[in-house]
Amino acid sequence: QKEVEQDPGPLSVPEGAIVSLNCTYSNSAFQYFMWYRQYSRKGPELLMYTYSSGNKEDGRFTAQVDKSSKYISLFIRDSQPSDSATYLCAMSDNTGNQFYFGTGTSLTVIP
Amino acid sequence: SQTIHQWPATLVQPVGSPLSLECTVEGTSNPNLYWYRQAAGRGLQLLFYSVGIGQISSEVPQNLSASRPQDRQFILSSKKLLLSDSGFYLCAWSVPTSGRADTQYFGPGTRLTVL
Numbered sequence: 001q002k003e004v005e006q007d008p009g010p011l012s013v014p015e016g017a018i019v020s021l022n023c024t025y026s027n028s029a030f031q032y033f034m035w036y037r038q039y040s041r042k043g044p045e046l047l048m049y050t051y052s053s054g055n056k057e058d059g060r061f062t063a064q065v066d067k068s069s070k071y072i073s074l075f076i077r078d079s080q081p082s083d084s085a086t087y088l089c090a091m092s093d094n095t096g097n098q099f100y101f102g103t104g105t106s107l108t109v110i111p
Numbered sequence: 112s113q114t115i116h117q118w119p120a121t122l123v124q125p126v127g128s129p130l131s132l133e134c135t136v137e138g139t140s141n142p143n144l145y146w147y148r149q150a151a152g153r154g155l156q157l158l159f160y161s162v163g164i165g166q167i168s169s170e171v172p173q174n175l176s177a178s179r180p181q182d183r184q185f186i187l188s189s190k191k192l193l194l195s196d197s198g199f200y201l202c203a204w205s206v207p208t209s210g211r212a213d214t215q216y217f218g219p220g221t222r223l224t225v226l
Contacts (some may be wrong), residue, residue, distance in 0.1 A: 041220075046215075
């Protein structure tokens, strides 16, 4: 079983839709949770960072962490064509310096 | 603010040739540094990470090596490239807090094609 599971998609939505991206994980020691956005042929860009459980909102983006279910989500409101990218979830624990990534979900927002 | 540079941006090399990719970070001290490889349609594979000058941890057996000659410089090398070394190579950095790293930032990447 992989440490982090992420549905690869692809996901295609109309402009203005609410997008939900999700990851599940198996290691209950994970404490730090990140979402990255990666445009084609570019490096991943940190989008959201959350420590432990709860919600965090930044503009149109909301990150949710449910540690009891080992499940994290990223919601994008009022999606825009510029949101078309691959979204990677990542997480780490308190014990070391390594990060564990999902394989990424490809999102296309259609104008 | 912190900046991370990688070069070259694109590289086409014949099988059996050597490789040297460089990564430098500006605006921070004592960062953890990482090399990842991302194959088309696949996730990020951690190749090496370093917590200090001369300290390299290798995650997968391969014909690649890494070195950290200076605090903010990380180099990925190979003596003889294989076709399977093709991919998108990403350097990343993080600032450890109390001995652990809680998030990391990526460079622009180097796209390597081995022919």
